[in-house]
Amino acid sequence: MSASTITQSATSSLSRAARELDLRRGEFDLALHLGCVRSVPDEGGGGRRVARAEIDRVRAEDGFPEVLRERVKAVGTTEGAALMGVTTTRFTRLARLGLVVPVKFYLNRYRAVVWLYLAEELRQFAADQQNAPLMTGRTPQGLRDQLDEGLDLRPRNWRGRHLGFLLRQTEDPWAQAAVVASLLDPVEVAEIVKDPHERARLDSLRPERVSRAAPESPAARIAERIATADDPDEIGWLRADLAQSLSEARQDRPVPRPTPTASSAADSASADPPFVVPRSAAAPSPISAQHASRPRHPGPDDRLTTPESPRTQRLLGWLRRRKPDACPPAAL
Template sequence: MSGNTITHQTAAAGERIGSTRVAPVTYHRAARELGLRRSEFDLAVHLGRVRTVPDEGGGGRRVPRDEIDRIRTADGFPEVLRAAVRVVGTAQGAALMDVTTARFTRLARLGLLVPVKFYVNRYRAVVWLYLAEELRQFKADERNTALLTGRTPGGLRDQLGEGLDLRPRNWRGRHLGFLLRQAHDPWARAAAVASLLDAAEVSDVVTDPYERSHLRRFRPAPVPHGSPGSPAAQVAEEIVTAADPDEVDWLRSDLAAAVDAARLHRPAPRPAAAAHAPAVPVPHGPDPVPRERAKPEPPAAEHPTPREVERPGRLSGIFGRLWRRDC
């Protein structure tokens, strides 16, 4: 074997080692190297504190090696990172801000404290979680002193008495921001907006069945809460789906604009026969086209579902009662 061959093999081995070293790593490994629990790591990604990239093999997202090195060499690591992703519930949050739990809940329902996570406990009650860092910042701001110690203004008290609760809406807005940051394709951005709307609303805005089918390909994974169809999952679905009329109108407008942008970027795929079919009414009577050459039907999944035909009430009685509980 010649010396040149040995040199070539050694260099190739070095390249393989180097490529392994710089290759993006899985979430599990990145969390371990950053000293975070998986839930803490997921929240760090959600907040944009950890940069991720799409997996070239189509296996989700990964974390670049240089991103892990950047975080590990930052001042105050790992304490600063752990503090940034620490979440607290109502009782802990109230203690952190030195207020009663009742006042804390009122501030959250008024939209002044924005939850970052939620879960449904075994009693089917929604438990909201907040970033401890944001609560400390709210308390330190002198403009909020009256809200923490004084009497709630009469107008705000009236709104609370009428059932105002902006926690679900504020969480949806925060969640949409995360989904849009993760979307690197115009269709994925449109799908992120669509994920917060009822299926009937999406069908009303996006009338083309092939575009709706394409949107579903990019639909973000649902927020996991209980097994599918369970009471916890149903409550979570109510929270994820926009309910307020003005919020629905805003999302519908955003979805229409996002689909327009995606259509210009790359039209949704469709069968060739459908793409070139003339836009003329279909005549009544026997179909003269041979069966094997008939125009393909839209995707079967696009036939109206019971949810699309008959939209149930946004908030069921039991869900309204759950929200009225101070969690």
């Protein structure tokens, strides 16, 4: 039996692993994102799989499967407000201010965005005595003004969380760069990644789209808009991180360039020779080839250095950082 066959027999597909763990596919996807269940790359190039040892480990945990289901339970605004003991209006305000962070979203039949939150996180938020002033009372005027002006940190906070999910799925520098690029508008990516071969590499490694709707459908366009950074500060940090990721990926493994084929080489050899200036018309002191060639000066990307702290932690900390005046200690 070959090594690849042994490896395949020791792992399960994601759908089979979900069944063995008594989870619906949406719950299983959240379990993967949250690290409750660990997956590994499929050596055959078929996506990701779950090792048999990992399935056995999860099934052996105390309280399986109820405890696992509770960890990945996601609720909407109505159920979330009931868990926290607040009105749906207050819950929505807390979410728009970035105090509770959505874990996923979907579009209902009216193409309205429905945000979902981890029930466990909501219960922890409500149980924390430091958050008690946020659960009752009148919203301060400054926060009400921001909400009236349209402040809504739910999409940005979801993007930051989603970015963390995707980065934890791979250690390959090019794949991590593709993750960062997936949150930027293609125009922004093209300004950072000027090499078409590198852009092609990033496109080939781009994560799956968050919506399973038909491409170019209204639902797909709405989901794509949510998954694309639109805050100037967020865009600036993602652009800087993409440039840093590219520098690391180039050092690790440069993108190969296509080599000329035999036919193209023959065409080049059979082409008309270039016009040569007669020696009599040349300058009295022709420049030698040695002096004519000059060393290439390093470009700006060559001067990029690796930061001392982990890039992912720095970026996620920025993306999920709330505005200074969005969460004052005053009661809501």
